Each structure stands twice: as C-alpha cells, then as structure tokens.
Amino acid sequence: MDFKLTKEQELIQKAARDYATNVISPLAKQIDEEDKIPQEVWNGLAELGFMGIPFEEELGGGGAGYECYVLAQEQIARASSGVATALSVHTTGLDAIATFGTKEQKEKYIPKGCGGEGKSSFAFTEPGTGSDPKQLTTIATRAGDYYVINGVKRFITNAGYEGPMVIFCKDSDTGGCSAYILDKFSEGYSLSKPWEKIGGHGSPIFDVYLKDVKVPAGNLLGEPGKGFAILLLGIAMGKVGTSTIALGGMLAAYEEALKYAKEKLHRGSPIAKFQAIQLKVAHIAAKYQSTRWMCYRLGTLATDIKDAAQFQAEAALLKGYASDTAVEVAKLAMDVHASYGLTTDYPVERIYRDAIIAPQIEGVSDMQRIIFAASVLN
Template identity: 40%
Template sequence: MDFRFTEEQELLRSAFADFAKEEIAPYAAKWDEEDYVPMGIVPKLGEMGIMGVFVPEEYGGAGLGHVERCMALEEVARYSAGLAMMVFTHHLGVAAILDYGTEEQKQKWLPGMCDGSCVCGLAVTEPGGGSDVAGLKTEAVLDGDTWTINGRKCFITNSHCAGVTVVTCKSGEDEKGRAIMTTIAIEKGTEGFAPGREENKLGLKGSFTGELVMNDVKVPVENTVGEIGKGMPITMKELGEVGRASMSAIELGILRGCLEDAVKFAKERILYGKPISKLQAIQFKIADIRCDYEAARLMTYNAAAMKDAGKVGAEFSMAKYFISEAAVRAARNLSEIMGGYGVVNEYAAGRYLRDAICCLPSCGTSEIQKMIIAGETLKKW
C-alpha cells in the first residue's frame, strides 16, 4: 500500500499551489472583508485547467481525475475557501452534464465551462429544505418539446454568476404520489429565470450564494440533463460523490491553513522569554490540528480515488462528516493558540472558523452524513 501521489500529481499540486500563492493568497482577506466575488480570476482558473480538470480533453478539459480535482480545490481553499466553493459548485454542475448530458450538451457547454468563460451551477435546495430532495416543489411541466418551470431555489452557490445552472425539478408524481424528479439545464438570460436575493453569509465570502427564481421559464426539452424522471438519482449521485469529496477537499484546505498558521504563530510569539511553541499546552493543540489534518487528507483523497475508480460507499459521507467537524475544531484550536490575535480580523483565524462553520451544511449536514454512514454500517457489518 502506497499513499504517495505520483510524480505527475506532485507536479500538478505544486503548480496549483504556486498559482494560489500568487493569484489568491494576496487578495483572500480583502475578498472576505468586502464580500467580493473575484470573477476576474475565473478565466485564469480556466487557463490553469482547474475549471475543467476532470473533463476529457476532447471537451476542452485537462482529462485528469477527481484526485487531481480535489488537489485543485485544496490549494484554492488553502487561501480562499469562498472561491473554492465557487469552483466546487461549478464542478458539480459540470459533472452532471459530463455524466448524464447528451453529446450535443457536452459539445455546447463544456468547452466554455473548462476555459472559464462560463461558470456552471447546480440548484437543488429550496426554502423548504435541501436534504429532503423528494420534497422539492420547483415544478417542470413538459408540453411538447418545451419545459415550463416554476419555483424558487435558495442557498444556491453561483446563483448570480452561473452561465448555465442544472436545476433539479419535480416533473411529476408516480402512482403512489411520490415526486418524480428531472434535472434541467437553464441558461442565464432565459426569460423568467433570474437570481433573487443574494445572501449575506457568515463565511465563504468570495462566492455568490443566493436565490434563483423561475417564473414560467420556457426551456427546450433538449436541455434535459439525463433521462426524464431520473433527476433524483442524478442529483444524489453528484451531491453524494462529487459534492462530498469536494467539500472534504475545501475543508482540508481550511485545515491546512489552520495548521500552517498555528505553527508559524507558535514559533514567532514570545511569552515568558521563549516561543509559545515550547509550551505543552500549545503543543497539544498543534498535535490535535496536525492529526485532524492528516486524517482529513487521507479521507479526502481516498474518497476522490474511489470516485475515480467508480466505487461507491459511505466513505464520501465519512470524509465530509469528519473533515467538516475537524475544520471547525482546528480553527477553534488555532484561535485559542493565538489568544487575542485569534479574534482580530488582521489574522485569518476568524475567517477560517467562519468558513469552516459555513461548510457544515453544504452537501448535507453532519447529521445527514451520520445517517448515511450508520445505514451502510448496519447493512454491511
């Protein structure tokens, strides 16, 4: 068993890290402070191959896998978890089109999504809830070759910048009255389709989160992503696999920030005539952050490698659950190591904590993950 990345993957990580240090790190605090979404960086993310890292070369992507995709997310999230949220949600929509879209849809949308000229989105959650996908109310009615869509989505990342959004809609009911779902791609500018309120979030600033409003939106049936009526498994698969591995990678980036900042601060801060890194109380916290980071790293890349290998399992939920909680824990530990400096915005500790808390509900709360983990465990063991 060998946990090392390949030479090519190490080079890729180093390339992504260099890019993040140069193009993201100097501005991340400002984006957070001003709640600014840096759309100007998206074409650069496209040039780097980050927007389409897992998309085959024939559609303009880099032709790599989800391990490499998670590397990109980790490196971006190391400095801006908010920007990483934009990229991850883009990947989520891209994955739906790649996995279930028609050849025409792939050729039409994927090249622009890879080069950064078109941001993608995936809209599931509604005011009534997100985890209860079967209870969604946004309705799509097919009349001839045209869908008519009505409804409202909320807490949607990329709500105000996506060129194409894959929307999960209720398209009917089965004989037992259960919702039949269909995923439909809606292009920006389609009449009746517009972003609504933009949320003022606690953290993950640097990405749009808001409403999408659909009033009699007419969409050609060609925009159906996957088979009509298969929206539920499509949504669950993408959220469950691409989504949870991605969230793990973003939280891993936050964890690394906590680890690096904790070590740096502890070595530089002098108390009682010596660096606080010499104090056991500080060392214990650093050890906790390091253990959380290393475990998170293994779980993230295991989930990503499972996705690449076409395997399914509760490991995606285990990673998301453990790392979500670990990132909050690590950010708190960092804040405590830094004392008063940990609560002033001149340092990143507070941002890490706010970002980590905002990651908790994305792609399912810890409780949802635990239900999935327990379900599989009780079935298998």
C-alpha cells in the first residue's frame, strides 16, 4: 500500500491548485453572484487539459485516468463549486461517449470536448422522474435515417452551452430506454430560464424542451433499448465528480476555519486558544481526510472498471457519505465563524450554500445508501 502520489499526479494536482488559486478564486464571488463562468476560465481549463484529463491521448485527452481527474477536481471545487460541477457533468457526458460510443462517435465528439469546444450534458431527469427509467416520457421515434425526439428534460446542467447531450429517451420501437447523442441547439431545441437555486452558482440548470428534434440514426449510443446500463454507469461516473466536488468544499471549509481561528481575536489573542474551536477544527480535518482517501480510491477504481455493479455500489457509498459529510463540515466551519460566517464578507456562507446541493442531486443520499446496501445484502 502506497499513499504517495506519482510525479505526474503531483504535477496535475499542483497545476490545478495554482490555476484555481490564481484565476478561479479571485473570480469565485463574481461567478456566484452572476451564476456564470467567464469565458477566460473555460479557456484556461481547456488550455491546461482539465476538460479531458481521463480520456485517451489519441482522442485529445490527457490519458491520465480518473485518479488525476479527482486530484484536479478537488482543487477546482475548493475555489468554485460551480466551475467544478460544470466540468464534472461535461466529463460524465464525454465518458458515456468514450465508453459506449462507436469509433465515429468518439472521433466526432471527444477531441472537441477535450479541447473545450462545447460542453457536454447528460440528460435523464424529467418533471415526472429523477431516477426511474420506466417513467421516462421523452420519446424517440425512428423516421428513416433519423430519430425524432419529443419531450421535456428537467434540471439539465450545461444545457445552455453548445456541444453534445447524452440523452435518455423511451424508444418507440422497443419501449425500452435508449441513449442518443443530441447536438444541443439543433432545430426544435429550446430552454427555460435557468432555475434559481441556493448554491452551485456558475453551473445553471435548465429545463430542455425538445420538439421534433432530429437526431441522426448514427447517433444512437449503444444498442436500442439498452440505455439503462449506460445510464447506471454514467451516473456512477458522475458520482466520482460529485463526491470530489464535496471534497473540495471540505478543503475550502477547512482552510477558511483555520484562517479565521487564527485571525479572529478575543481579549487580544486568537479564538484558536478555545478548546471548542480546536475540537471543531479537528473534526473538520478528520472528515476531510477520510473523504479524501475514499475519493482518491474511487478515482483509481474508475480508471479501470473491472466489475460495473461493484463500482456502481462503491460510487453510491462514497457519494452518499461525501455529500452529507461536506454539509457537516461546512456547518462546523460556519460555527467557527459564528455570526460573521453568515455574511457575504466571508466565503464560508457560499461554501455552505454549495455544500447542501450534493446530497440532493444524482440520486439523493438515502438512495445511495439503499443502492449500496442492496449490493451487499441481496
């Protein structure tokens, strides 16, 4: 057992930390207030290779696996949860194409995605369902060389950017769930206003209206009616990102709690002298460290998945744990700041608002525990 990072891993982690500290952090408040990632941030992420870390080098990716992806995501999320979320969903969409796509599909979409040309989406949720494919109502009907898609997708990340959307629909031929690659902003594609949400700003979510949107037959991903396996693996890969975003939030909370404990004075000396503050800092550190090693391990498993069902169970276990723990950690950091933590003068209020997103997305925390328990009890 070796807990040391390789030279390559250290370099990627450092590059992400430097970029996050020097470029993203100074813009984090603006990103939060405007709910928008400046183009210069996207350009930098693409130039540094952060839009394609785990994908094959031949397809324009970094060829560095998910273990490097989690290292970078942690640092980016430490600076801005919104930026890391957009990047996570982008990676999830591309990963589904990289894993299940034909040679032509991969060559068409992966190099552009890794280069920052467009951002990918992964669209399952509908007004009537967040997790049950049997309830999908968006329908794809074969018409000659095309599928014609009609329906509504809800809460879709990156829907406002050009690029591919891996979309799950009811297939009118088989009645099952199929996956397709839809080019966003094709004729018949339109969006709601972004939903106003409590945190994760910079990564807005939209309802997507699809009215007779034509998708070429060659853009079917995998086999007709076999989309559920793509969905399950895709969501599990998404949980690698979501868990690491929670981890980055914990790191930010830890650093802010330490800073405040040392700078806030009580009768002339820092509040760090109080045992109550020391206990909170130690709790935060333990929760951060335990989540950190679980995230790094899941990243390593994601690079080379031997058993999809086991991986999905492990991803669920971590996602439920990491997202709930990030909320506890953000609350502890808030407690160190007391009333000042509630003000926008300190980043901890944003860290708290961002933390409470993860337990409610990609399947709520209880669902994660149910998925894991089923894998060991059945």
